[in-house]
Amino acid sequence: MKPTDYEALDAGAVAAALGELAGLFVLTVVPECDSTNSRLLESPPPEDGRIAVLATDRQTAGRGRRGRSWLSWPGAGLTFSLRWPFVPAPHVPAGLSLVVGLAVARALEALGVEGVQLKWPNDVLIHGRKLAGILVELSSGRGRGTAAVIGIGLNLRLPPDAVVDAATGVTDLTSCLDGPPGPNRLLAALLAQLQPLLQLYAAAGFTALRGAWLQRNAFADLPVRILGERDEIVGTCAGVDDDGALLVHTADGLRRVLSGEVSLRLA
Secondary structure (H helix, E strand, O other), X not given: OOHHHOOOOOHHHHHHHHHHHHHHEEEEEEEEXXXXXXXXXXXXXXXXXXXXXXXXXXXXXXXXXXXXXXOOOOOOEEEEEEEEEOOOOOOOOOOHHHHHHXXXXXXXXXXXXXOEEEEOOOEEEEOOEEEEEEEEEEEEEOOEEEEEEEEEEEEOOOOOOOOOOOOOOEXXXXXXXXXXXXXXXXXXXXXXXXXXHHHXXXXXXXXXXXXXXXXXXXXXXXEEEEEOOOOEEEEEEEEEOOOOOEEEEXXXXXXXXXXXXXXXXXX
C-alpha cells in the first residue's frame, strides 16, 4: 500500500471523535514502533489519573499470546495499547482479557458489524473468523502501582497477499462493513467502550459482565479441544465462570481451565 492509500492515525482527530471523553485519556500516536505493549511496559508515562494510550500506524515487532507475532502493515490494521492502573489483588485480575474483548465487541456492534463473537480468552471473531486479538501484560514496581498493559490489534484492510496464522481463519473490517470507519474514529469508538467497562470491572469484577460475554461466546455448547503444554482436554464448551475461567464438560466431569498457555479450538 502507498502512504496515500490510507488514513494515518492522528491524536487530534481521535480526541475530536472522543468529544468530552477525551480528557480521560492521554494519547500518543507514533508512525512506527516495535511494540506498543513493550513501549508502555518499559517506559510508562507519569501517572495522573488518566488512561495512557499509545497507538501506531505500524508495528515492527508486535506480540501476541503464546509468543506469537502480531503482523502489521501500514493502513491494514489498528494497533494500540493502553496502560490501566488498578488496585492490586492477591492474583492476576480475573477475566480482564474477556472484559477487553467485550468492549471491542460492543464498539463493533455499535458501528453496525454483525456476527460479532468472542473466543476465550482473547480473540474477537466475525462469523467465526478472527478480526482482533488482545494481549494483557501486568506491570508493577519502580515506585509505581500495579497496572495492566492491554494491547489490541484489529484488522482493518488486509493486503491480498497477507498470510496470517489463525486456526479460525481471519477477516477484516472492510469485509464486514460497507464504508468502514477510519482508524481515528475506530480508535475513539474502542476507547469509549473500554473506559466504562474497565471502570465497572474495577468496581464489581468480571461477575458483572459475565452474562454479556456469554451472549457472544463463539464456542457455546460446541465440541472443543484445549491444547496445553502438557495435556489435552476434549469436551463441550460450557462457558466461563465468575473468574473468567473456561468451563468444559468432559467425560470425567466439568473441567475448569485457567487463562494461560493453552489454545482453544473446535474439536
